[in-house]
Amino acid sequence: MTPALLARLMSGEGAALLAALPPYDESAAFTLADRLRAEGFDADLVAAALTQSRLRARAEDKFGEAAHSMLFTVDGLEQATRRQIARLHARRLLDSGTRHVFDLGCGIGSDARAFADAGLRVTAVDADEVTAGVAHFNLRAFEHAQAHCERAEDVTVPAPTQARDAAVWLDPARRTPGVSDIHGRTRRTFRLDQLAPSWDLVREVSSGSAAAGVKLSPSFAHSQIPLGTQAQWTSYDGEVLECALWWNDAAWDPGRSAVVVSDQFAYEVLERDADGANPETARLDRMHGFLYEADRAVIRAGLSGALVRRVDGAELDTGIGIVTSPRDVIVPWAKKYAVSDAIPFNIKALRSWVRDHRIGRLTIKKKGASVDPEQLRRQLRPRGDNEATILVTRVGGAHAVLMLVPTA
Ligand SMILES: C[S@@+](CC[C@H](N)C(=O)[O-])C[C@H]1O[C@@H](n2cnc3c(N)ncnc32)[C@H](O)[C@@H]1O
Structure with missing residues (x-):
């Protein structure tokens, strides 16, 4: 989309056309485009409006109903923070004493919308003219927020001595410009040296600000966490979406932490929750009645020890994030199963178990084990009226199979 086309979509004829479009239906898009062109709308405007309609439908997942009053670019939507997580970013900065954010x-x-919605003053910039224009449009409801086209490198953020309540938010692009897939999306990069703005700039600006937050890939390495910052891995509905680095006034608990988010709750697990956890790993001949599986954000943050400590149990194997315990407790950021049986991994023994228990419907989970569940299912030949879930994993360094009963 060109800046001129974006301007046309934001007002007058273009805005009216967009508002009048029916809910997006891929199968009707061609016919609709033909009809609109026949009604006298020019082809570029029709194409741009239909693209927005398609992106709004796709954006509902991240923005809910609000998507229908927003504009998007393909890459911008892909990289945008989902609203539930953006709200947490805003809350963190607000609670750190921030009143003005430079995004x-x-x-x-x-x-930026979440910051503005939380009452923060927002100065947002983007190096890309169309993207900045889209952000400006998406912030139009907030008087205290504005976006314009400028490079991060050229923005002067007030020093803490001038404005203790000014913070910086950076969510560097993790895309390789110019390399697109068939959907027009630029290719993702996991390399810190390919961030835009650069990792050097991110560190310089963040460390020099009263408070700062930086959104990075969940694959961010523990060894790269800058001294004194808090690295926070966040999952939404079980999927790890980001690692946020918090600096200075926003780094409340320096070190590693995890935030487990769903529409109903947000729980934080801190490094100190894992301190002093029993380093023992489990033994197959001493398997306890319950298994607890930590949320992936907790595992990425390297905090399985917090689960060990919480349920007073033993991890199946180092770093695996599954803990066995005799205690029946509720841990909101872990799934719980009852264990009915535990055997060493052996196809013949497992096949006998499946046959003896007349298991016809078999769910095969795996964690830390190199097996192909579909191949294993064929080898086990499940037949019968009963249902079972098995976990192929490692216990104390050796492959093992645990028979699980889900609990409420
Ligand atoms: C991951 S996106 C930000 C997403 C945003 N936090 C959201 O939730 O919608 C990163 C943006 O940084 C912009 N960008 C890259 N390099 C930049 C630079 N040097 N200065 C300003 N913006 C830059 C890109 O154009 C891209 O729009």
């Missing part, structure tokens, strides 16, 4: 690389403005 340096704001994309289509998802985080």
